[in-house]
Amino acid sequence: MKRTVLLLVLLMAAGTASAQVPSPSQPPTPPPMPTPRGEVLYSCPGGIDFASTFSNDGELATLRMPGQPDIELSRAPSGSGFAYSDSYYELRGRGREATLTAAGRSMRCHAAGRPGEPPRTYAGGTLTVTLFPDGTFRLRDRREGAAEPVLDVGQWAQEVEGGVRMVLRGIDNSRRAFRELSVDKLVADDGTELRRTEKTDPIDGKFRLAGMYRDAQDGGLFTACLVGRTYGVAPGxxxxxxxxxxxxxxxxxxxSLYVEIIGGFDNNNSITVDRFLTLKRDGACPALVFRGSALRDTEWRLVxxxxxRPTFTEWRRRPLMRLDDAGRFTASTGCNTLAGDFVLDPDGLRFVPGPMTLMACPPTEAEIEKSFVEALTAVRTAQISGTTLDLIDATGKRRMRLEARGR
Known part of the structure; x- marks a missing residue:
């Protein structure tokens, strides 16, 4: 039964060696893409978001999809990425990107938020916002004259259009956007500055929550509509x-049936139910707003x-690029590798290429390399939509389109 239901979900969702010439300054070798640990929430454009919990030893991945029983996958052989399988389902990926496959049908997904990082709290004016590493947020607004603070919960994502904007989507389809000036400072659209606090504020309180609930052998499971994440339900x-x-x-x-409750979050990251409001047998969560891949810490492949659209006789010849949190990028042109700096601020995105290896390239690869470097230096802004990154020059022309590499 479990296999049939998930398969239906996936069906609906788918659809020449040359001598090296030493360079006076070799670019750094990119660090290996990290293997996921702990719980990761995956966003799947055109599909269904799901969560995967990776065991500490890396040998087991447990998938949780709204309304479905848990699926346990064992570690499988992989190259430079990760792979888990039970011979019917397969989860395979690199870094933040992953592909979930069942019966030959696949959906591309990417990790929401910043898995593995601690929560971050920002405060300023009447607002306090805490961003959790799974891509969820909680917000408290102590509005002047209000008897009680306004609470909100939902998804956060970084959107790139020129500079980085932190976008929060919460209850009643509310949307708040902040300019991310640094990891320590956000600026709201009304000019309010929020600075990162030294101590994390979990923002405890009673939230109105809607989601899909079912009872399991070891307790209830609640998949919150606003965030697409499954929580255990605490007793009491x-x-x-x-x-x-x-x-x-x-x-x-x-x-799993649609329910509405008044509840909160405990220290074990479970849902507490203070009031049961309603249950609707035919109810369902609205579709989540798709979250794009992260600009940084994602391996981008040129398309x-x-x-x-360049053609390649071998997929390893396809140019790749990766940006990190320190303002550095590494790239492969399909023949040589290069590294350099990038600047991302409210004025846009700019690349400053540095050293590059000097491998002699076949004519086709040499032409692609020349165009790749020229286009990179001309980039002035970026846009992300799902797993697609567009790099655009000062005239508004799209110079490159890249896709997040999932396998």
């Missing part, structure tokens, strides 16, 4: 009332250069 409070309503309405022990 109105949890027995919620469980009773689900038992009376469920058509099967594995069915278009100055309006043409």
């Amino acid at each position: 409070g109105a949890e027995p009332e919620l469980e009773k309503a689900w038992v009376e309405a469920t058509p099967s022990r594995e069915a 278009e250069l100055d309006g043409t």
Whole structure:
């Protein structure tokens, strides 16, 4: 049953060696892409978001998809990335990008937020915002004259259009945007400055939450609509009332039903239920707003250069690029490798290429390399849509289109 249901979800979602000439200054070798650890929330443009929990020893990945039973995958042989499989399902990827496959049908996904990093809290004016590494946020707004602070919860994502903007989408489709001047400072659209605090504020409180609930052998599971993440339901409070309503309405022990509650988040990252509001057998969560791949710490693969789509006899010849958090980039032109600096600020995105290896290239690769470097130095802004990165020059012309590499 579990295999059939997930397969249906996926079906709906898919659709010549040369001598080296030493360079006086060799570019650094890119560090290996990290293997996921802990819980990672994957966003899948055109598909269904899901979470995967990776064991500390890296031998097991447990997939959680809204409304479905957990799926355990064992580690499988892989090259430079990671792979998990149970001979029917396969999760394979590199760094932040991944591909989930079942019965030959695949969907491309990327990690939301900044997995592995600690939560970050920013405060300024009446606002306090905490960004969690799984791409979720909690917000408290102590508005003047209000008896109680306004609380919000939802998804956060970095959007790149010129500079970086931090976008929060919360309850009632609310949207807040901030310019990210640095890792320590955000500026709201109204000019309010929020600075990073030394101590993380979990923003405890009672939130109105909607999601898909089912009872499991070791307790209830609640998949919050706003964030697409599955939480355990803590015992106590109105949890027995919620469980009773689900038992009376469920058509099967594995069915998830739409519920609305008033609740919060405990220290074990579970949901606490203070009030059970309603259950709808035919209810469903609205589609999540798709979150694009992160500009930094993603391996980008060239698919278009100055309006043409280069062809390659070998996929390893396809140019790649990766940006890091220290303002450095590394790239492969398909023949040589280069490194340099980049600047991303409210004025746009600019690359400053540095040293490059001097391998003699076949004519086709040499022409692609020349165009790649020329286009890179002309870039002045960037746009990300899903897993696609467009690099644009000062005239508005798209010089390069790249895709996040998932496998």
